[in-house]
Amino acid sequence: MDLRDLPSVDALAGDLSPGFDLPRAIIVSVAREAIDEARDAARSGSPMDPVLGATRRLQSLSSSRLHSVVNATGVLLHTNLGRAPIGETTTPFFSNLEFDLESGQRGKRAHYLRELISATTGAEASLVVNNNAGALFLALAALAGRDGRVAVSRGELIEIGGSFRLPDLMAASGAYLVEVGTTNRTRQGDFIDIPGTVEAVLKVHPSNYRIQGFTEDVPFSKMPAIARHLGAPFIADIGSGLLDESTPWIPGGPPEWLDGEPAVRQVLEQGADVVLFSGDKLLGGPQAGIIVGKRISVERMARHPIARAVRVNTATIASLTGTFEAYASGTAATIPFWEMAISPAGEIRRRAVDVLRASGAVGSIVDGESLPGAGSVPGLTIPTPVLRIDGDDERTWRLLADHEPPVIAARRDGTAIVNLRSVSPDEDSIVAAALATL
Numbered sequence: 043m044d045l046r047d048l049p050s051v052d053a054l055a056g057d058l059s060p061g062f063d064l065p066r067a068i069i070v071s072v073a074r075e076a077i078d079e080a081r082d083a084a085r086s087g088s089p090m091d092p093v094l095g096a097t098r099r100l101q102s103l104s105s106s107r108l109h110s111v112v113n114a115t116g117v118l119l120h121t122n123l124g125r126a127p128i129g130e131t132t133t134p135f136f137s138n139l140e141f142d143l144e145s146g147q148r149g150k151r152a153h154y155l156r157e158l159i160s161a162t163t164g165a166e167a168s169l170v171v172n173n174n175a176g177a178l179f180l181a182l183a184a185l186a187g188r189d190g191r192v193a194v195s196r197g198e199l200i201e202i203g204g205s206f207r208l209p210d211l212m213a214a215s216g217a218y219l220v221e222v223g224t225t226n227r228t229r230q231g232d233f234i235d236i237p238g239t240v241e242a243v244l245k246v247h248p249s250n251y252r253i254q255g256f257t258e259d260v261p262f263s264k265m266p267a268i269a270r271h272l273g274a275p276f277i278a279d280i281g282s283g284l285l286d287e288s289t290p291w292i293p294g295g296p297p298e299w300l301d302g303e304p305a306v307r308q309v310l311e312q313g314a315d316v317v318l319f320s321g322d323k324l325l326g327g328p329q330a331g332i333i334v335g336k337r338i339s340v341e342r343m344a345r346h347p348i349a350r351a352v353r354v355n356t357a358t359i360a361s362l363t364g365t366f367e368a369y370a371s372g373t374a375a376t377i378p379f380w381e382m383a384i385s386p387a388g389e390i391r392r393r394a395v396d397v398l399r400a401s402g403a404v405g406s407i408v409d410g411e412s413l414p415g416a417g418s419v420p421g422l423t424i425p426t427p428v429l430r431i432d433g434d435d436e437r438t439w440r441l442l443a444d445h446e447p448p449v450i451a452a453r454r455d456g457t458a459i460v461n462l463r464s465v466s467p468d469e470d471s472i473v474a475a476a477l478a479t480l
């Protein structure tokens with residue numbers, strides 16, 4: 043393209059605007075960049091079409107814009123799709139976030155939520171921060187302090203998504219890592235034999251993997267006694283946020299896929315100084331890091347300067363309040379995550395039959411499985427009937443993802459799989475409409 047043929051920024055933006063529901067400022071910026079790149083390409087003797095370049099960039103921006111999708115993968119806590127689905131919450135334009143309605147003076151932030159969490163978990167005190175990594179960072183900084191030695195088993199030096207590593211977080215907090223035991227075997231004596239003093243003892247539930255075979259570790263129940271012997275607080279990072287191992291909100295008690303999962307109430311009762319867990323995993327709420335435990339330890343964390351840097355906003359407080367009120371009132375089975383997790387296989391099979399019939403798609407209903415997801419209960423699955431769609435899996439997946447709203451399926455062994463356990467019954471008609479495009 044000759045330099046004289048390049049369109050003006052306004053002209054190109056005007057041509058592109060009707061095809062994209064994006065702010066004009068974004069379209070103008072992309073148009074300007076595309077024209078600049080086309081000008082540079084023309085000068086170097088490599089012609090480039092600015093319209094094509096701008097269109098591709100706007101398509102990419104439009105697809106990355108945050109909007110709703112239907113999760114038909116069967117992964118209930120899908121990290122890439124937002125983890126725990128939460129019901130609609132209303133956050134008032136103004137609220138008594140830090141205002142005491144009785145005195146008319148400044149009040150304590152999230153005071154009701156903290157009391158609610160303490161009452162629900164049986165803890166002396168609680169604190170809420172932005173996520174569980176923030177909770178651990180705050181715990182290390184406040185309870186161990188700069189250059190404080192923190193003992194943790196080598197088998198728990200985890201790395202989670204995004205190359206996030208526990209040793210790096212510990213170093214950033216100012217604490218000094220003291221590795222205990224070996225990768226596959228750590229015993230109580232390994233902690234007792236630590237030379238010198240330690241300022242904290244940490245146990246991290248390796249919720250995104252399992253070590254099998256010749257293994258041994260120290261359970262949460264034994265760690266408080268070890269910490270007392272060492273004269274240090276015990277920090278229990280259980281990660282997934284299962285509130286009670288007896289799951290009183292599930293008719294018939296806990297399902298098999300929760301076997302061995304540590305729970306907040308029990309770890310507290312066993313003597314942990316603080317217990318840390320996520321809000322958006324098995325708890326079923328919004329992204330948050332929740333800290334419960336002994337008052338002296340929690341208040342020490344609340345007073346630390348980092349607490350201000352990792353505090354939560356009004357919307358999270360409102361959503362998390364609704365989540366804990368459901369547990370406190372005995373209605374936790376209505377939390378979207380638990381509704382999906384405990385839905386009977388027979389009910390999901392009935393829905394699958396209806397969806398397949400309504401869509402006219404060619405496929406079959408076969409036995410499959412669902413995953414709790416988000417690093418919770420690794421290696422354990424929930425039996426689930428699934429829709430196996432005939433045809434090329436890549437083409438099927440792409441057509442479903444291109445539907446509006448997008449339906450995100452799974453691909454296994456060259457076949458596209460639609461799993462309705464992770465789909466709200468209200469979205470069945472959307473799945474059927476997407477399948478009908480095949």
